[in-house]
Amino acid sequence: MSDASPFLMTQLRRDHRRIGRVLQLLDAQIDALDSAGVDGIVLRDIVEYLAGYPEAVHHRLEDELFDRLVNSGLKPSEWALVSRNMSEHSEIYVRTQKLAEDIDLILRDVVLPVERLREDLLAYSDLQHGHMNREEQQLFPMALRLLTDETWRELETQARDMSDPMFDGTVERFNDLFELVLAATPE
Numbered sequence: 001m002s003d004a005s006p007f008l009m010t011q012l013r014r015d016h017r018r019i020g021r022v023l024q025l026l027d028a029q030i031d032a033l034d035s036a037g038v039d040g041i042v043l044r045d046i047v048e049y050l051a052g053y054p055e056a057v058h059h060r061l062e063d064e065l066f067d068r069l070v071n072s073g074l075k076p077s078e079w080a081l082v083s084r085n086m087s088e089h090s091e092i093y094v095r096t097q098k099l100a101e102d103i104d105l106i107l108r109d110v111v112l113p114v115e116r117l118r119e120d121l122l123a124y125s126d127l128q129h130g131h132m133n134r135e136e137q138q139l140f141p142m143a144l145r146l147l148t149d150e151t152w153r154e155l156e157t158q159a160r161d162m163s164d165p166m167f168d169g170t171v172e173r174f175n176d177l178f179e180l181v182l183a184a185t186p187e
């Protein structure tokens with residue numbers, strides 16, 4: 001692999017910074033549980049965003065990348081790490097759907113036990129943060145070390161459209177959430 005970071009890696013890291021900014025809003029909602037309470041509309045927008053591009057594009061491309069990695073002669077400990085992150089993509093999908101159902105109840109004025117909601121939101125936030133941190137610190141460096149230029153090129157042909165519906169301003173329904181993101185984490 002040459003020194004310059006492949007385009008796909010730059011984009012995946014960009015996605016992580018963006019997902020991280022959205023997770024900061026989620027963490028602020030968790031903090032608000034003890035004071036003003038959660039804002040159901042903000043939570044709905046956060047979860048709708050996280051259920052979209054990050055799962056449909058970002059995780060899908062990482063799955064392709066990790067697929068190549070598991071066939072690159074990994075040590076058993078490395079293989080276990082990659083395989084754990086791949087199954088976390090499924091876990092994140094399931095938990096995001098479950099969270100969306102809970103938020104639906106909140107928006108219909110069903111009172112959820114606050115401690116259960118806190119535990120669910122904290123577990124979800126921890127899962128997302130831990131998952132991205134492992135990718136940044138261990139899996140991405142492993143991919144840069146082991147994948148060939150040719151493999152990166154093949155992966156990049158599958159990654160032509162990585163435009164994000166909120167950060168690239170393509171989908172209007174995320175405008176309100178984007179304003180909150182910009183106010184909380186100005187670039």
Ligand SMILES: [Fe+2]
Nearest residue numbers: 059062131135
């Ligand atoms: Fe991932």
Ligand SMILES: [Fe+2]
Nearest residue numbers: 058062132135
């Ligand atoms: Fe990721």
